[in-house]
Amino acid sequence: MNIPSRIGILGFLQRETHALNKKLFLLTAVSGVANAMNLAVINASVDTLKTGGPSWQHFLWFGLSIALFVYSLRYVLYESSRIAENAICSVRVRLADKIRRSDLLALETIGGTDIHARISRDTAAIAQSARPLFSAAQSAVMIVFTLGYIATVSPVAMLLCAGLIAGGAAVYLKDRKGYEEGLKKSSEKEDELFSSLTGLLAGFKELRINQAKSDDVFGDFTETAGQVRDVRTRVMMLFSNNIVLVEMFLVLLLGAIVFVLPILSGSFTGSATKIVAAILFFFGPLGNVVTMIPVISQVNVTIGNLQRLETTLDDTLAKSASYEDAPIIDMSAFKAIRFDGIGFTYLDPDGNATFRVGPIDCTVRHGEMLFLVGGNGSGKTTFLKLFTALYQPQQGAIRVDDEQIGPANIQSYRNLFSAIFSDFHLFDRLHGLRDAAPERVNALLKLMGISHKTAFVDGYFTNTRLSTGQRKRLALVVSYLEDKAVYVFDEVAADQDPHFRRYFYETMLPELKKAGKTVVVVTHDDRYHHIADRVLQMDYGTLRDTSNPADPNSTNT
Numbered sequence: 001m002n003i004p005s006r007i008g009i010l011g012f013l014q015r016e017t018h019a020l021n022k023k024l025f026l027l028t029a030v031s032g033v034a035n036a037m038n039l040a041v042i043n044a045s046v047d048t049l050k051t052g053g054p055s056w057q058h059f060l061w062f063g064l065s066i067a068l069f070v071y072s073l074r075y076v077l078y079e080s081s082r083i084a085e086n087a088i089c090s091v092r093v094r095l096a097d098k099i100r101r102s103d104l105l106a107l108e109t110i111g112g113t114d115i116h117a118r119i120s121r122d123t124a125a126i127a128q129s130a131r132p133l134f135s136a137a138q139s140a141v142m143i144v145f146t147l148g149y150i151a152t153v154s155p156v157a158m159l160l161c162a163g164l165i166a167g168g169a170a171v172y173l174k175d176r177k178g179y180e181e182g183l184k185k186s187s188e189k190e191d192e193l194f195s196s197l198t199g200l201l202a203g204f205k206e207l208r209i210n211q212a213k214s215d216d217v218f219g220d221f222t223e224t225a226g227q228v229r230d231v232r233t234r235v236m237m238l239f240s241n242n243i244v245l246v247e248m249f250l251v252l253l254l255g256a257i258v259f260v261l262p263i264l265s266g267s268f269t270g271s272a273t274k275i276v277a278a279i280l281f282f283f284g285p286l287g288n289v290v291t292m293i294p295v296i297s298q299v300n301v302t303i304g305n306l307q308r309l310e311t312t313l314d315d316t317l318a319k320s321a322s323y324e325d326a327p328i329i330d331m332s333a334f335k336a337i338r339f340d341g342i343g344f345t346y347l348d349p350d351g352n353a354t355f356r357v358g359p360i361d362c363t364v365r366h367g368e369m370l371f372l373v374g375g376n377g378s379g380k381t382t383f384l385k386l387f388t389a390l391y392q393p394q395q396g397a398i399r400v401d402d403e404q405i406g407p408a409n410i411q412s413y414r415n416l417f418s419a420i421f422s423d424f425h426l427f428d429r430l431h432g433l434r435d436a437a438p439e440r441v442n443a444l445l446k447l448m449g450i451s452h453k454t455a456f457v458d459g460y461f462t463n464t465r466l467s468t469g470q471r472k473r474l475a476l477v478v479s480y481l482e483d484k485a486v487y488v489f490d491e492v493a494a495d496q497d498p499h500f501r502r503y504f505y506e507t508m509l510p511e512l513k514k515a516g517k518t519v520v521v522v523t524h525d526d527r528y529h530h531i532a533d534r535v536l537q538m539d540y541g542t543l544r545d546t547s548n549p550a551d552p553n554s555t556n557t
């Protein structure tokens with residue numbers, strides 16, 4: 001696996017948008033300088049109060065520095081927000097694209113929680129930090145120039161200020177590793193919390209009717225929430241200590257200016273007010289810089305998380321990357337799909353085998369209707385995922401006629417199928433079927449007996465809040481409309497009433513066969529086995545053809 005190189009927020013924004021330009025950095029500096037100028041002009045004007053008050057030049061400089069400050073700060077804040085929003089839009093779209101092109105097994109391994117957390121929570125955190133980051137950069141410039149101004153009044157005072165600020169920075173840098181480790185841990189714990197919340201919502205029904213279960217799950221949630229609180233509190237206490245230190249430095253600084261400098265520098269006394277005003281003036285901006293420090297640390301962790309997810313996706317895409325633009329070939333006129341010694345093993349996170357399918361040798365001929373039977377957990381769905389090339393076999397080969405399926409033609413192969421898996425998702429639109437005639441869709445809804453529950457209007461199904469059986473019927477409508485060469489149904493009839501079940505087996509499936517479609521159906525309905533051309537049995541990952549009495553134990557079907 002490639003190890004992602006570490007980049008900070010500026011590197012991230014530049015990589016995603018290529019929009020960090022000289023003007024942005026220049027105006028960040030200008031707004032800092034203009035703010036410092038405001039102070040210098042005000043102090044100079046105060047100086048004139050003893051001798052008749054400020055001149056029109058003072059007023060002109062004051063107007064100029066304010067105008068510069070407003071223009072540059074507005075530009076910097078607008079532009080940094082725009083760049084950050086572009087950056088997260090770009091990263092979200094790119095990740096979603098990589099996810100849709102990724103391997104099913106890789107996605108199952110990463111897990112939905114991780115993906116959701118990265119694409120929603122982490123990207124939002126990056127976007128929120130960009131504007132304050134530039135604001136803090138502007139404040140930093142302002143502090144530097146204010147120090148410059150102090151130097152013109154009293155070099156000794158400037159050295160004192162710079163020394164104390166450098167001391168504050170050193171305290172932060174010393175603890176930086178600790179912050180980032182703490183924030184990384186907190187991010188991991190937040191992922192656990194997110195996952196726990198997902199369980200709470202997904203398992204709501206089970207929890208609502210079982211108090212003990214509900215208390216247990218809630219107990220876990222509370223414990224994880226407490227762990228997040230503890231980890232974050234520890235890190236934030238470190239930050240708070242540093243903020244207190246910096247604030248204390250500033251007060252010490254003011255004390256030093258008033259009590260110590262008059263002793264060190266005899267000519268200083270008259271300038272005390274100016275220096276004290278300058279220090280008070282950068283109290284706020286210094287606060288900006290200090291509070292930005294934890295945000296930067298947090299964003300570094302977040303960017304690291306995003307990079308890790310992207311690297312994992314890139315690793316799974318690397319094998320097929322060079323075939324991305326391979327043309328889609330129409331394979332629908334195939335004669336047979338052959339499994340030659342296909343083997344696939346699920347591994348646990350430590351790399352130990354947990355379940356093995358195969359080796360499987362079998363042939364599915366064009367226009368055949370196959371039923372796939374077997375006990376729970378025997379490997380039927382895994383077989384279908386291999387058959388539809390959602391999983392890539394670790395051994396053996398799939399052949400369409402004589403052509404072996406590999407990265408160059410796998411998408412063409414997948415295009416052969418319309419599949420309804422038991423955990424199918426219903427979209428409320430007919431994606432990929434924009435030209436479907438509404439009359440045909442509505443006629444199919446009627447045929448499936450769900451036209452009283454939903455209709456197809458303006459490209460949308462008016463209602464997808466249906467019963468489990470009705471949802472499957474709607475999935476069948478969509479599948480029909482896809483008009484593919486091979487249909488794969490994983491226990492579609494399981495939740496249907498006897499009437500529809502009979503219709504499914506005795507009318508729909510034979511009609512599909514008559515239309516020249518190849519159909520593979522996972523079923524537990526023994527009484528309809530006669531509909532199938534062949535019945536394949538899955539047993540602990542091995543496949544045999546029960547319609548072949550001559551060789552009942554053969555895996556060669």
Ligand SMILES: Nc1ncnc2c1ncn2[C@@H]1O[C@H](COP(=O)(O)OP(=O)(O)OP(=O)(O)O)[C@@H](O)[C@H]1O
Nearest residue numbers: 108346354355374375376377378379380381382383
């Ligand atoms: N994503 C996965 N990661 C690891 N193991 C898995 C995964 N999916 C399934 N398994 C395991 O593979 C085995 C076969 O599962 P599969 O879903 O293929 O069985 P099935 O015959 O379809 O079962 P059922 O009739 O209950 O739907 C099971 O032991 C299951 O635990």
